[in-house]
Amino acid sequence: MSRSPQPLIQHLLELRRRALKSLAVIAILFLGLIYFANDLYYLLALPLLEQMPHGGQMIATDVTTPFVIPMKLTLYVALLLAIPYLLYQLWAYVAPGLYQHERRLVLPLVIGSAVLFYAGMAFAYFVVCPLLFTFFTAIAPQGVTMATDIASYLGFIMGMFFSFGLAFEVPVALCLLCWSGVTSPEKLTRQRPYYIVAAFVVAMFLTPPDVMSQTMLAVPLCLLFEVGILLGRFYRRQPAEEHADD
Numbered sequence: 001m002s003r004s005p006q007p008l009i010q011h012l013l014e015l016r017r018r019a020l021k022s023l024a025v026i027a028i029l030f031l032g033l034i035y036f037a038n039d040l041y042y043l044l045a046l047p048l049l050e051q052m053p054h055g056g057q058m059i060a061t062d063v064t065t066p067f068v069i070p071m072k073l074t075l076y077v078a079l080l081l082a083i084p085y086l087l088y089q090l091w092a093y094v095a096p097g098l099y100q101h102e103r104r105l106v107l108p109l110v111i112g113s114a115v116l117f118y119a120g121m122a123f124a125y126f127v128v129c130p131l132l133f134t135f136f137t138a139i140a141p142q143g144v145t146m147a148t149d150i151a152s153y154l155g156f157i158m159g160m161f162f163s164f165g166l167a168f169e170v171p172v173a174l175c176l177l178c179w180s181g182v183t184s185p186e187k188l189t190r191q192r193p194y195y196i197v198a199a200f201v202v203a204m205f206l207t208p209p210d211v212m213s214q215t216m217l218a219v220p221l222c223l224l225f226e227v228g229i230l231l232g233r234f235y236r237r238q239p240a241e242e243h244a245d246d
Contacts, residue, residue, distance in 0.1 A: 175235040
């Protein structure tokens, strides 16, 4: 099946239509979650609250913070919940420009990217954050009361979610590189030592400045690299695809 060419104005109108649909879904989710804004923040703060000393609590250092921060979190949650729909809209937009065999390969990557992003966030929330907060509260100097500002905590935790969610996309990125012919599983295997070093360097920039969080991101990156090499064998560019592009 060949690509179906469309005028530029038609592409722009289609992109506008799908962008408006995506914004509408995010707005609907946001409005539906507003009532639970404080509950959402409590769930987000639970990994830290469970590690605080008895009687410890979080604080708000600005007058509007107790209202603004839960609303901001609710918007983030609405956006995250809308990711599958956003990816579907992206897929529906580019699918008409793909060959039939390309559609069969791209669709699993679109689905897998959403699943891996959620998996990275879950790993950060259920594994990394509890260990980090246990470590941080244990090394607090004597006489220092741990009272984290809710705005600072939101920025920290969302940064962790984004870092681990993005890091878990490594298999998808490697599959795309193998499919496009930029690299191959054999080349990736030979470059493994360089990737391990690069994983720790990337983890150093994406995580807070402590060895524990950097290691807990770098190790999954290395494991996901091996998964990407394995999956890349199924996305190896075939000669027939190269002729089809001509």
